[in-house]
Amino acid sequence: MKKIVSAVLTAAMTASLMAAPVSVHADEVVTFDVWHSMEGSNGEAFEAMVSNFNDTVGKELGIQANSVFQGSDTASKLKTLIQAEDTENMPDVCLVYGASLPVVGDYENTVPVDDMYGAGTATLAKEDILPATVQTYTYKGKQICMPFNSSTLLLYYNVDAFNEVGLDPENPPKTLDEIADACEKLTVKDGDNVTRYGFNAELDRYEMVNLVGNQGDGTPFGDNNNGRDGLITEVTCRDQMLNVFTSWQKIAETGGFKYNYDNQNEEFATGANAMTLMSSARIASVTNLTKDSGVNWNVTTIPGIDSSTDKGGAAIGGASLCMFDKGDDAKKAAAWEFIQYAASAETQSTWCQATGYLPINVNTEKLDDYSAYIKENPAVQTALTQFEATKPNVQEPVLMMQGSVDTAIKDAAVYLCEGDLSPEEATDYVIDECNKLFDEYNRANQ
Structure with missing residues (x-):
């Protein structure tokens, strides 16, 4: 991989880099693996999200997500790789449930989401994420994962x-x-x-x-x-x-x-x-x-x-996205771009309408398409009201x-x-x- 790609993307990983957005231009595309456990119509919606990322943000930045279905128990597979110290075969991003927090939270190569806000080309802030969902994936005082598919x-x-x-x-x-x-x-x-x-x-x-x-x-x-x-x-x-x-x-x-x-x-x-x-x-x-x-x-x-x-x-039920440091700064930066995209108000709107999950981004409800959706589906409004009123x-x-x-x-x-x-x-x-x-x-x- 060209040194210029690694250098630029490493800069994107620096949490203190909060001014100018990072732009990635390279002849070689940076690919990274995303493990998930979505099946059926939810699996189709997940694959559509990954495809849209690759066609838009990924194409612009020269990065591509490789979606890999891993069955319902990603935590056991992660734990096996962690215990074997098999960093090479770890994913760059993985969908994990809250119960798996000790596995990823105590792993030295996990990159906590708390350390990433402000980095990369997007402008996602911690304040954009519903506090109760942040708490769901907080471990030992630090937000480890990014909430993704949530329910009540x-x-x-x-x-x-x-x-x-x-x-x-x-x-x-x-x-x-x-x-x-x-x-x-x-x-x-x-x-x-x-x-x-x-x-x-x-x-x-x-x-x-x-x-x-x-x-x-x-x-x-x-x-x-x-x-x-x-x-x-x-x-x-x-x-x-x-x-x-x-x-x-x-x-x-x-x-x-x-x-x-x-x-x-x-x-x-x-x-x-x-x-x-x-x-x-x-x-x-x-x-x-x-x-x-x-x-x-x-x-x-x-x-x-x-x-x-x-x-x-x-x-709050559901799962989250966790990212790992495999020793490749370019892939780490690319993984964070993907996670920010998945948690954005616009992506959450599309994802939630396709699956029935509830948006973890507090700005999603302000979007015209999602506002129209909940007006047409009063049951969703009831779910949202409870979801947002839950004590953290x-x-x-x-x-x-x-x-x-x-x-x-x-x-x-x-x-x-x-x-x-x-x-x-x-x-x-x-x-x-x-x-x-x-x-x-x-x-x-x-």
């Missing part, structure tokens, strides 16, 4: 079913206990056979973290700032978790609660389930499915325990063993719904299992 948990409900049983669709349930009351009314049976479930939800790690986090002004799942100041050593939300299990038992006792998932989107869209908890990222899918079924539906914010005091909001301290915990934590919570919820555990026993079961997992992981990964 919502209660979806069947407006037609509400009207049918005399419930006010303009005043949907605000608490889990109100869901229990509505569930009983909405359930339809033919003898002992349920033909319409009042509520369908599976209580797993993601739902529990949200229902705990929403309580009060925001409740963390575990210690050490939910794992962002260091490894979690214990669950710290016993009272709030007990609240969730206590209300969950009331819902189960209605006899109209389906507490496992088969085809969640389709069953809600066809009226088989009158209420369900789903990510805002599913709004587009439900919209398309109900065009055929004719079901009239809406969304509202996640339920609390006490609607007068629960003001935390919903933990309401976060998913950083858990490298999140699959096992997920299993512990789901098992306890099933035992509870089937009458094998009381709310107190379910709470103790989850806390004991999680604390064992934390202890085992921390002893092996200090």
